[in-house]
Amino acid sequence: MPTSSAGAETPAHAPSTPPGIEGAFAELGRLMLDQPLGQYLQRVAELAAGTLPGVDGLSVTLVEDGRARSAAFTTTVAAQLDERQYEVGFGPCLDAAQSGDTIRVDVAADDVYPAFARAAARLGVRCAASVGMPVPHRVVGALNLYSASGDLDEETLVLARTFASYAAVALANASLYGSTARLADQLQEAMRSRAVIEQAKGVLMAVHGVDADEAFARLSRASQDANRKLRDMAGEVVARVRQGEVVG
């Protein structure tokens, strides 16, 4: 596998010799969380790639606001296979990031991600695994392992989850979260508008004999056709009923 020294950023710590599992975990414990997130994740990726048996390439996927990117990677093959998944919006690293699960792909036998498996095989990868990092915020991620040499066994995946947990801590500490005050304001406004929408749906359900989802679909269609906000259309429906008009 071709190896790239070009991660997202220059590693903050860059000893070239793989330190072994104990040494890797010791260094992880010393990594400073106040450094740029990309640097931290790049070092986690390098330590994991240098430690986990059978792993030839490794990357870290972050998904923020629905957009995925590789925040760190150790080989160009890893970056390429990540990028391919981002382009099509589907693949083990995205599913692992979203679910927090560990997904293992035996390239020769996989039937869940056939397009990914074909692309991996073309690049000499025989086995891949993505370990989700369940971070309860708007940024989620996965640690992705690619192996040209063979299997990624359960013991390797257990170790990978430990590396992923360090990366998750970094994510949790990063200043990437939305303003809670802004969200609180949104919620207050939400409570006001949803009341009138519920009333309008009730009117449409009664008048047209449709269910709640169909009532909402009719409001959505009317909103788009009139190029007006759905909540305003709903308010109009309610107002017309109050005035004794027949709602069409």
Added chain:
Amino acid sequence: MVDARRSREALAEGLALSGLTVEELAGRCTALGDDVTPALLRRMVGTTAERGDHEHDVVAAALHERFLETGEPRRTPLSADLPAP
């Protein structure tokens, strides 16, 4: 059932155009009466997981409201406007 791939593409494009975060868009969905959680929304825009017509339409309606505020002329299609699977 709406085509998941086309739905994902439409919603992901809409989210990108909106300039909203997933949390903000989820909050707008809540304002329309349905509790589309950020986790569900991430799945809808980031994966081709199955979703119902109604789920798609709630997000599309929330994006439409945002576009009316920002002056964005494009519209996120409703489920009925997407080609069938």
